Amino acid sequence: MYTEPTTFSAEAYFASQPPPPTLQHDIERVREFAKRQKQEGRKVVLVTSGGTTVPLELNVVRFLDNFSAGTRGATSAEYFLKAGYAVIFMHRQFSLQPFSRHYSHSTNPFLDFLDIEPSKDGNTPVISVTPSKRSDLLEVLTMYKDVHKAGTLHTLTFVTVDDYLWLLRAVSQELSVLGRNAMFYLAAAVSDFFLPRQRMSEHKIQSGKGRLSIEMDQVPKILKPLVDEWTKDGYIVSFKLETDDNLLLPKAKAALKRYGHQVVIGNDLHRRKYEVVFVSPKSPSSKTTTDQSDDEFEEYWLRIPIPDTSGNVSPHQVKEIEEDIVAELLKRHSAWIDQAKTTS
């Protein structure tokens, strides 16, 4: 008989919730990818991106979701690739992806910048790119093709929070072979709550029977085993999104105290595109502990001018804050790698 835990530890979670059917296949691809990048001497970053769902039914029609188009993750992945990192892009199905993100169907639909030119010789007409769009597209397309040729981008897809948790554990274990050369950039908006499979209804919940009551359990704090067990040497960046400013710094510091990882990037829902704060222990070598006082953390604010949203500016002329976030992390990651060399 299944007896439900009162709260789920990571261990209890994985013992009771089933893995996604494609897990083994995904693990093998990641293993090959990590091995090749190690041989070729590249640093590797795992970028997680997009929201996770919490299905309410086994034959899922309804689910709880977290707001995220995947902009932060997709944009950052591009800058990591530009900087020479190999990227495992683990994203929510249908969320934005590096490169194609520039051509969302809603804001910049690609059909709008293709022209049909009547053929000169009476044969089939020719499709061409509208002149004003050519240089932007050429830049994106060139980078896209270079990355594919170099084999430095590996994409993984998740939908539910369960998919996400299983994949994160597996990928972090595989990346441990890279030691300090692996970075974890955990930008996905992961649900704090889930509905254990044992409590899901089989079929679509019927309406017409009054109110709907849902009771969800807390998702285990996955950063703890990630830091302590799965990837002891990885450089770990987590994100904290809040809508209440007063909570941002206290919650970022609480996360560092609790999990002992390297940096929390805090962002406010409404200002996240032009302001973030890096919160980290003052001395990166000192292990954070739960009894650490708040003045042992440093805050580094990163801001860019609020972008012109008049629509007159080409998307490629707009500064993206992810460019600066990634640049700052490259420095910190290098220092983290060097530090190990000094002490060993």
Next chain:
Amino acid sequence: MYTEPTTFSAEAYFASQPPPPTLQHDIERVREFAKRQKQEGRKVVLVTSGGTTVPLELNVVRFLDNFSAGTRGATSAEYFLKAGYAVIFMHRQFSLQPFSRHYSHSTNPFLDFLDIEPSKDGNTPVISVTPSKRSDLLEVLTMYKDVHKAGTLHTLTFVTVDDYLWLLRAVSQELSVLGRNAMFYLAAAVSDFFLPRQRMSEHKIQSGKGRLSIEMDQVPKILKPLVDEWTKDGYIVSFKLETDDNLLLPKAKAALKRYGHQVVIGNDLHRRKYEVVFVSPKSPSSKTTTDQSDDEFEEYWLRIPIPDTSGNVSPHQVKEIEEDIVAELLKRHSAWIDQAKTTS
């Protein structure tokens, strides 16, 4: 003081839940569109598509959602346009859209079929379409441009179930000027439940405080006032999606009895791409009533062969069930229009 109704009638709903800020602007565009289509003698179909969200917070981070990529709606809209209808495509933000749906970023990313040809004269390289993709793209692009030129597609966007309900009411009222020449093809997966604004928390719900309990109210049955008040002459097609086969026909018939509209298209979650059932009153002139017996309805099953998913077939060679659904509805809509001429 706000006193919450025990159950929400449509009237109580609109009296207590705020309209989306863009509603007035959207209404004016729809009014112009309907007027022009009427002048030009076109039939108009409102296609709703995609799922609706139910935000849990005013500064929304978490929401309940309904599974729907928007395939049914986007595909059907294309066939209505091909048949000469003007289409109001009212869809969930980021769900699939007519034409661009053929080039999803996940399954058929457009960057993959663009080539960079080195320039012959030493200038900028030229972007061209991969030869094997040209004819499919030319077909889609030609239709896309024709529709834009003719001005027969008007797109509206919703996110929440609240946006959806306000928009549906407004659009149906505007389309009433078209009388029987308006069709309503309500393919969106609309939430049966919502959280009244008055009960939402202002900020992101915090974790770390045990289980999450959500209690939601029933969304008012909007088909009732749609049929009885907002658009008395429109031809109304609603959809019923179930995961339990045994519920499909009873629920479709119950909906017709309750709302008295023209047809319910029933589909099973797992077979919806190759099997649907049209359920309608046997005599289209007879008004359905709640005391109608089940044998006064007719069922018309529409099936296509289960498609080859080996991936070797061009998307344009695969038969889409929406082609047949739309063809069947065109006949029924014409009969509905003619019937009014005979009796008047």
